[in-house]
Amino acid sequence: MRKLYGISKIDNEEGVSRLIEYLMITSILLLLMIIMTLSIVPVFIEGPLNRLNYYAYNDVGNGVSTRIVDLYSIIPEQNEDRYITRSSHTDVSVLSKFDIPDEIAGRGYYVEVVEGGTLHGALIISGDSYQTQISLSGIGETIGVLGSTSSSGLNKISYRY
Secondary structure (H helix, E strand, O other): OOOOOOOOHHHHHHHHHHHHHHHHHHHHHHHHHHHHHHHHHHHHHHHHHHHHHHHHHHHHHHHHHHHHHHHHHHOOOEOOOOOEOOOOOOOOEEEEEEEOOOOEOOEOOEEEEEOOOOOOOEEEEEOOOOEEEEEOOOHHHHOOOOEEEEOOOEEEEEEEO
16 A cells, blocks of 8 residues: 555554554653652651661660669658758759760750650650650659750759759
8 A cells, every 4th residue: 555655544553653652651651750759758768767766766765864863863862851861951963964966867856854754754855757755764753853955065964952
């Protein structure tokens, strides 16, 4: 069915069908690429970042909790009338300075000591999108423990009576 001059109808249909096939395959591959691009962030970035934050916040919380327990163990004993038994002074001040990491996974965080929570006092370590709660080992029931700090700079815990 070839004409001497010009293109036959069969050649026109074959050219159009190849163009449509090319457009369909390209659009399907483009759609798959868009879906993969959108799923890369939660799967490959957010998942490992949340796991890193979990372990790092637990480490920081346990370290701060240990420092609070250590400070509690060296403060003078008190009787029921709130008098200091080992000293005649009523002006007692114990200060402990400590350092925690400035950033975890390139982001700052905030440490807060609150009443309640687990075992009558808890540390809440929170960042941009993640939060962890650590127990204060029952110290919040014995003495009131409150406060907060950011991750930057030198931090301190003080006891004044």
